[in-house]
Amino acid sequence: MTRPNDLLLEMQKRMLRIRFFDERASKMVKRGEIPGTVHTSIGQEAQVVGACMALAEGDYMTGNHRSHGHPIGKGAALGPLMAELTGKATGVCGGKGGSMHLADFKVGSLGESGIVGSSIPIATGAALSSKVLGTGRVSLAFFGDGAANQGCLYEAMNLSSVWDLPIVFLCENNQYALSTPAHTVTAGVIAERAAGFAMPGVRVEDGQDVLKVHDAVKTAVDRARAGQGPSLVEVITYRFNEHSEGLKLGTDYRNPAEREAWMKRDPIKMFRAHLIDKGIADAVVLDALEAEVAAEVEAAYQFAEESDYPAASVAFKDLYTEPFGVTQ
Amino acid sequence: MTVMSYLGAIGAAQREAMEADPRVIIMGEDVEANVYGTMGGGKSRADKGDFLQMFGARRIRNTPISEEAMVGAAAGAAMTGLRPIVDLSYSSFLYMAMDQLVNQVAKNRYMFGGQASLPVVFRSAMFFGLNTGAHHSDRPYPMFMNVPGLKIMVPATPSDAKGLLRTAVDMDDPVLSFEACILWGLKEEVDEGEYRIPFGVARTHRHGNDVTIVGISTGVHAALQAAQKLEAEGISAEVIDPRTMVPLDSDAILNSVARTGRLVIVDPAHTTCGAAAEISAIVAEKAFDCLRGPIMRVTTPDTQIPFSPAIEKQLYPDAAKTIAAVKRTMEARTRAA
Ligand SMILES: Cc1ncc(C[n+]2csc(CCOP(=O)(O)OP(=O)(O)O)c2C)c(N)n1
Numbered sequence: 056m057t058r059p060n061d062l063l064l065e066m067q068k069r070m071l072r073i074r075f076f077d078e079r080a081s082k083m084v085k086r087g088e089i090p091g092t093v094h095t096s097i098g099q100e101a102q103v104v105g106a107c108m109a110l111a112e113g114d115y116m117t118g119n120h121r122s123h124g125h126p127i128g129k130g131a132a133l134g135p136l137m138a139e140l141t142g143k144a145t146g147v148c149g150g151k152g153g154s155m156h157l158a159d160f161k162v163g164s165l166g167e168s169g170i171v172g173s174s175i176p177i178a179t180g181a182a183l184s185s186k187v188l189g190t191g192r193v194s195l196a197f198f199g200d201g202a203a204n205q206g207c208l209y210e211a212m213n214l215s216s217v218w219d220l221p222i223v224f225l226c227e228n229n230q231y232a233l234s235t236p237a238h239t240v241t242a243g244v245i246a247e248r249a250a251g252f253a254m255p256g257v258r259v260e261d262g263q264d265v266l267k268v269h270d271a272v273k274t275a276v277d278r279a280r281a282g283q284g285p286s287l288v289e290v291i292t293y294r295f296n297e298h299s300e301g302l303k304l305g306t307d308y309r310n311p312a313e314r315e316a317w318m319k320r321d322p323i324k325m326f327r328a329h330l331i332d333k334g335i336a337d338a339v340v341l342d343a344l345e346a347e348v349a350a351e352v353e354a355a356y357q358f359a360e361e362s363d364y365p366a367a368s369v370a371f372k373d374l375y376t377e378p379f380g381v382t383q
Numbered sequence: 384m385t386v387m388s389y390l391g392a393i394g395a396a397q398r399e400a401m402e403a404d405p406r407v408i409i410m411g412e413d414v415e416a417n418v419y420g421t422m423g424g425g426k427s428r429a430d431k432g433d434f435l436q437m438f439g440a441r442r443i444r445n446t447p448i449s450e451e452a453m454v455g456a457a458a459g460a461a462m463t464g465l466r467p468i469v470d471l472s473y474s475s476f477l478y479m480a481m482d483q484l485v486n487q488v489a490k491n492r493y494m495f496g497g498q499a500s501l502p503v504v505f506r507s508a509m510f511f512g513l514n515t516g517a518h519h520s521d522r523p524y525p526m527f528m529n530v531p532g533l534k535i536m537v538p539a540t541p542s543d544a545k546g547l548l549r550t551a552v553d554m555d556d557p558v559l560s561f562e563a564c565i566l567w568g569l570k571e572e573v574d575e576g577e578y579r580i581p582f583g584v585a586r587t588h589r590h591g592n593d594v595t596i597v598g599i600s601t602g603v604h605a606a607l608q609a610a611q612k613l614e615a616e617g618i619s620a621e622v623i624d625p626r627t628m629v630p631l632d633s634d635a636i637l638n639s640v641a642r643t644g645r646l647v648i649v650d651p652a653h654t655t656c657g658a659a660a661e662i663s664a665i666v667a668e669k670a671f672d673c674l675r676g677p678i679m680r681v682t683t684p685d686t687q688i689p690f691s692p693a694i695e696k697q698l699y700p701d702a703a704k705t706i707a708a709v710k711r712t713m714e715a716r717t718r719a720a
């Protein structure tokens with residue numbers, strides 16, 4: 056697949072956004088600036104961005120608790136996302152979602168889910184509305200290797216296959232569900248499960264390579280948009296941080312050597328080298344890009360910091376389209 | 384006006400809504416073949432496959448037996464421009480989709496700060512009283528009253544079913560409709576034209592001065608029969624049907640109790656944490672000074688539903704139990720006086 060240079064640079068930019076945003080969020084958790092739980096996508100940026108950028112602007116997407124990368128990858132503004140993490144009124148969900156429940160409908164992000172697997176049927180419904188209304192939009196459901204053992208995935212795969220829905224099921228196989236190695240709880244190969252639902256299933260073995268992910272997901276998206284139905288794409292990747300920030304487990308469930316080997320395959324460093332190697336951009340341009348994204352994240356942080364908390368009455372807002380009952 | 388059954392009225396409301404708005408679709412198990420008779424719309428059970436012929440397979444969609452995917456997909460579709468009606472057939476099957484109903488349908492608008500609207504209706508029939516055993520006899524609306532974000536309708540008559548369901552489809556919030564199977568054949572004169580009954584407005588079926596009887600779903604009919612018999616004994620009962628449990632027209636109940644001083648609630652759900660328990664608490668909190676006798680609940684005892692016809696029916700509220708409850712609370716007054 057040939058890709059214009061600006062698309063390639065945009066990929067690097069979005070990966071950097073996720074990395075810097077999540078590094079900042081991690082620091083904020085340590086400093087007590089973010090209440091609650093935070094799961095970063097550090098190390099998985101290629102998998103997220105390769106998938107998101109295979110979608111068109113108007114396409115839909117749902118995700119999970121490892122949530123920041125998805126809307127960022129889809130092009131969401133960073134300020135309201137950061138403000139959401141700190142529970143501010145200017146947050147993308149007005150401070151009512153938080154880290155695990157980001158949604159930015161402006162970029163087709165229909166919501167992340169704190170319940171593992173639970174957003175998969177929602178993405179399926181977005182594909183259904185696209186099909187019934189004839190809007191041509193494609194829907195993509197992000198979920199982990201852990202979620203791949205939830206029953207609702209298979210209900211959704213079967214339903215979307217018999218209805219030929221324009222959806223891509225994207226399994227982010229970072230090889231662990233919290234402390235549980237995927238191979239100890241998962242029979243067979245996740246991608247091969249697609250065969251049971253009469254849809255293509257592909258496994259991207261090198262999910263640290265943004266172009267490989269992009270290729271595979273683009274094929275699935277094009278197929279969906281052409282009315283040929285759903286696909287399952289499994290991407291093998293690795294999270295560099297702990298399952299969630301600040302989590303300290305008694306057992307060393309991940310082999311340090313394994314982690315070190317994967318850390319060497321940093322998707323952002325790898326793609327930077329690729330861009331230089333192919334003469335698409337030089338170090339000066341790429342350094343400038345990094346500085347630009349660092350400034351964006353800093354501005355997002357400032358925005359969040361300077362924003363006010365929501366009024367107490369906001370806790371009663373948006374439950375229904377018109378309020379009734381307890382409203383303050 | 385025309386005579387319609389409860390089932391026919393549900394069909395008529397769906398047909399109206401389907402005709403009025405191309406974004407309305409119906410999905411569920413066996414809906415194409417109109418197995419339960421609500422996919423025709425009209426006087427009673429319509430011809431086989433009526434809606435399928437009228438609206439086509441794009442809008443009338445048979446689903447696999449996958450309640451979780453069905454409910455979640457309807458929610459996702461509602462968030463992106465459709466207005467689905469989901470036919471879940473039996474209310475007992477809602478549990479299969481509990482995660483989607485509670486974690487997605489009820490929470491998405493709130494959690495995403497109002498970015499999402501979920502104009503979707505989940506219809507299901509409560510098959511209690513028909514010897515279908517414990518797996519098909521649930522009356523689970525009180526469980527969902529405990530989930531903020533959902534609206535709940537429990538129609539007791541054909542005309543209420545038609546008007547409430549039409550409102551539900553037009554509404555931008557998710558609605559659960561609990562239809563009592565035992566009322567399916569109930570007939571009355573119904574306006575065949577379009578009309579809508581607002582949610583949160585109770586219907587006073589009968590005025591009275593001595594006691595307020597709140598009836599829910601089939602409980603309305605038990606209450607009306609009881610009121611008629613009590614009249615012969617010189618006791619004047621007011622019968623109120625809230626019609627929607629969320630929002631609940633507590634003002635109508637409180638105003639009535641303020642006049643009668645007594646409250647009996649007839650609710651076919653289980654006793655503990657049931658709809659009757661909630662109404663009792665509201666009245667005890669807000670109208671304590673008006674009460675002249677204990678609030679009485681006529682509910683289904685906290686046991687599962689047995690199959691044997693010899694032992695099922697007597698578990699549910701009926702007119703005799705309602706009369707006994709009224710007398711209990713009336714006696715309390717005599718003692719006090
Ligand atoms: C239904 C449900 N069960 C359990 C959890 C607790 N939990 C949160 S994340 C997680 C692991 C998820 O693993 P995976 O799907 O592989 O995603 P990853 O965290 O690896 O990105 C678990 C068990 C949950 N949030 N929801």
Ligand SMILES: [Mg+2]
Pocket residue numbers: 199200201227228229230231232233
């Ligand atoms: Mg995982």
